[in-house]
Amino acid sequence: MLYLNGDASKEWIPVASGTDLVPRHVFHGRLPGQELAIWRADDGFVNIWQNRCLHRGVRLTIGTNDGAQLRCQYHGWCYANRTGSCTYIPAHPGDSPAPTLTNRTFPSIEKYGLVWTTLADQPPVPAIEALENHVTVPLRAVSVNASMQTVCNQLQHRAKRFDEFGPANDSQIEVMSSGPMHVEVRQFADLPDASLTFFIQPVDEDRSVIRGVLSGDQALAEPLPLLRFFSSALNEMRDHIESDGLTVFRDTEKISDCPGKITKPVKPSNYLRAPSTQMLKVRVSKKRQEAYGVVALELSPIKGMLPGAQPGAHIDICLPGKHAAQYSLVNGPAETGRYLIGVKREEAGGGVSRHIHDELQQGDEVEISFPKNRFPLRRDAVNTVLIAGGIGITPILSMAKTLSHVNLDFVLHYFVRSEGHTAFASEVSAFEQNANLHVGLSVGHTQDQVSEILEKCDPTTQIYVCGPPPMLDMVQCVSKEQGISEKMVHTEYFENPNTIDLGIAFRVVLSRSNKVLAIPQGKTILQVLQENDIDVPSSCEQGACGTCVVKVLLGNPVHQDVCLTEIEKQQGNWIATCVSRSSSDELILDI
Amino acid sequence: MLKLYDYELSGNCFKIRWFLNILGIEYESVAVEFYPSKEHKSAWFKEINPLGQLPVIDDDDFRLRDAQAILVYIATKYDSSGNWYPSHDASQTGEIAQWLSFADSLTATISSARLATTFFFDFDLEKCQTGGHELLRILDEHLWFQEQQQLEWICRGRHPSLAEIACFPYVALSEEGGISRQEFAAVRRWTDRVKRIPGFIGMPGIFPAGS
Known part of the structure; x- marks a missing residue:
């Protein structure tokens, strides 16, 4: 049976065999006007992406598949399995990539031993009677330098006398019907249950791929001779199509004669992606x-x-x-x-x-x-120390999993009140000797332990800490005493322990919106902005999460938050609008 | 010490550097400027190789030209495992020799196409590209059927052979000669496997594979 699947903007098209997608490999696929990077992650998911790094446009098919991410060969941008979102930019190791940095992804299904995609919005999944509920074995895909229509004509023409190629024992080929789009089932004398179905994948205006699928009621025990036979048969057909003698089957309306390209804009996929306020x-x-x-x-x-x-x-x-x-x-x-x-x-x-x-x-x-990241993890550190207290284990565990995945050295220290308080214990213990559990230490002993951990750090060690505020303060204090650069110590507070003083009144000048607003005593900048319909994303409204941070162009902010780093606070270029104030009469903000 | 008359951008020189690295053999590289000065056609180098071709080795005053011949020599002399070139086994050595000759055809087509596109040689580019494409089709079909039989390499056997070393470089450089490997899925998987052989080194235009 021959199916002509020509228009990816309308239907599903097979673009690879399932067996093409071996582990840790990136398959190079192509549809008219659209190159594809196709790769299977270790969890089995098949990713089909536009074959283009968002950064400099280099083909992702020369990149590497690490089982969970695709890494571009050029500058190492990493993109996540399934979503295609950028997870890491090596040139900016301390930053988190913007959520809008997401590859163009296409849907994928695996059916009949083939991998299918579409540029359309959820067309019906192909259902071919001869293949449903049968054992299927894909033939070797054969590329032909000819248009899909030409190949289709040839295959139909040849199918009627396919027994010319016949397997050594006389095969019978029954043409059930023939039309412009398909030629029906062929059966083999020695394999009464087996049938053969062809799909033609367009590659560009004058290239196509013949993808055949053998199917039968029972497993084809020895498919190799059949695979060889059809490979030769299709090669012969290919050579025939490509030879100069074959003008009669050439497509009279060659697509290359049309000035317009085949590519059509597609609707955005149904994947959830949006700016952080959504x-x-x-x-x-x-x-x-x-x-x-x-x-x-x-x-x-x-x-x-x-x-x-x-x-x-x-x-x-x-x-x-x-x-x-x-x-x-x-x-x-x-x-x-x-x-x-x-x-x-x-x-x-x-x-x-x-x-x-x-x-x-x-x-x-x-x-x-949508996920936001105020606690980005560098992946260029030779050594990383992760310190978690209590429920602070959550971001730390995600970091440990990432470092472990990319084979970077790290040590995890997890401080808990008791064994019963140990969340995610089995995930932590999976790191074996890299994980240290500290159970039931007093405040003093915790400080001694942290001291000991930090003493072992060399100047290149990156340190990430998450836990209750007193613990974070203690770690920062100890690291300062030991002369560890503030740049190496990264913290994330879940809550702001500071008492917020809203006693000072001042003005804010909004440089982009050309507005001046008075901030009275007892009201935060954020509240006044919201009252005046100025849209600033916010979340915790207690100076911990960093969502409402905006840029300061002029003025002296008085910081009362725990989301900016000490260095950021000293520089005075940013302000958490939900808690912080100004010591100058005026703050000029970049909004 | 073994001396290699070498040019960094030559795929045939690269295969010698790479194989020496796999076997952990130290060598001295003598740079011969292929482009732009065409030093390989100079009088002094023609004394070493009258054909005016790279690479050439000089091992303790034993001089040998031709990349494929050099691979056979190095494997026979230095590879104590005998895996790369099992010289006692008639069918295996025969099969390897067949693919060494195939590698020469790759040089005549893909390498020539690359010389035309990147080094401005006055070759019939279309003919070179068509020839290279034809060879890649043959290699791709061969490798696809090897995979069907759970064989990873060009020749039968569980260990890669000199056929990998000889054929890989100009396959991996084909895109520099304007020959895409997009349609050669089995070749692309094979190049990934070859890059993961311990001791792999790259060269400009050949990228490492992931782990």
Whole structure:
């Protein structure tokens, strides 16, 4: 049977055999006007992407597949399995790539031993009777330098007398019907159940690929002789088509004569991607007690895929009538099918964690923000030390998984109150000798232990710390005493322990919107901005998450947040608008 | 010490450097400027190789030209494992010799196309490209059927052979000669496997594979 699948903007087209996509390989595919980088991740997912690095346009097919990410050969930009979002830019090791840096991805399905894609918006999945519920074996794909229509004509013409090529024992070929689009089933005398189906994949205006599939009721025990036979037969046909003698079958309306290119703009795919202010709905696919006072939630997409996230990233969970709460993702680089978070029950605070613990059920839907990253992980460090206290393990674990995946040295220290308080214990213990669990240490002993850990660091060691504020303050204090550069110590606060002083009144000048607003006592910059319909994204509104940080062009900010680093605070170029004030009469902001 | 008359951008010189690296043999490289000064056609070099071709080795005053011949010599003399060129086995050596000759055809087509596109040689580019494309079709079909039989390499056997070393460089450089490997999926998988053989080194235009 011959199927002509010509128009990728309307239907699914086979672009590879399933067996073409071997582990850690990038297959080079092509449709008219669209080169494809096709690769299978270690979790089995088939990625079909535009074959072009977002950075300098180099083909991704010369890049490397590390099982969870595709890395461009040119400057090493890394893109995540499934989402195609950029996870790392080696030239900016301390930054997190913008969420808009996402490759163009196409949907993929595997059926009948072939890998299919489409540029259309969810056309019906191909269903071919002769192949449904049969064992299928793809033939060797044969490329032909001729248009799809030419190949189609030839294949039809030849199929009627395909027994010229016949397998040694007289095969019978039955042409069930023939039309412009397909030639029906052929059966073999010695393999009564077997049939053969051809698909023709267009490559460009004068190149196509013949993809044949053998099928039968039972496994074809010895397919090799048949594969050889059809490979030779198709080669012969190819040579015949390509030879100069064959003008009669040449397409009279060659596409190359048309001035316009075949490529058509396609609608954006249904994958969820958007700037950080946008929300998405997810389903709680699993909820389990992870440790004393901690539940783990798996959040799965309702439609499409989840946006990519980098190690250290967090999402906001938004519940009606409550302030959003931030939770770090525990995902490793290969875990892109769902978000995993750990939620500690907080008796104080806005009530999100209590709601999650007490009310939220498996199967419920919740609104979350797109992932944001204020705690980016460098992947150029020779040594990395990861220190977690309590629920602070969540971003640290995601970092450890990433470092482990890319074979960079790290040591993880996890401080917990008791064994019962140890969240994600099995994931931590998977790092074996790289993970150290410190159970039940007093404040003093914790400080001694941290001292010892930091003493072992050399000047090139990058240090990441996440945990309760007193612990972060202590680590920063100890590292300062030991003369460790502030640049090497990265922290993430989940909450701001500072008491916020809103006593000073001042003015803000909005340089881009050309507005001057008075900030009275008792009101934050963010509140005044919101009252005046100035759209600044915000989240925790307590100076911890960094969402509302804006650039300062002139003036002296008085910082009361914990999201900017000490160096950033000294430079005075940024301000967390939800808590910080000004000591100058006026602050000029870049909004 | 073994001396190699060498040019960095030559695929045939690269295969010798690479094989010496696999076997861990130290050598001295004598740079011969192929382009632009055409030093390989100079009087002093024609004394060494009257054909005016690279590479040439000089091993303890034993002088040998021709990349494929040099590979056979090095493997026979220095590879104690005997895996790269099992000289006691008639069918294996015969098969390897067949592909060494194929490598020469790659030089005549793909390498010539590359000389035309990147070094401005006055060759019939289209003819070279058509010839190279034809050879890649043959190699691709061969390698596809090897894969069907769970064989990873050009010749039968579980270990890569000199056929890999001889054929790989100009296959991997084909795009510099304007010959795309997009349609040669089995060749592309094979180049990934070859790059993962311990001791692999690259050259300009040949990128490392991932792990």
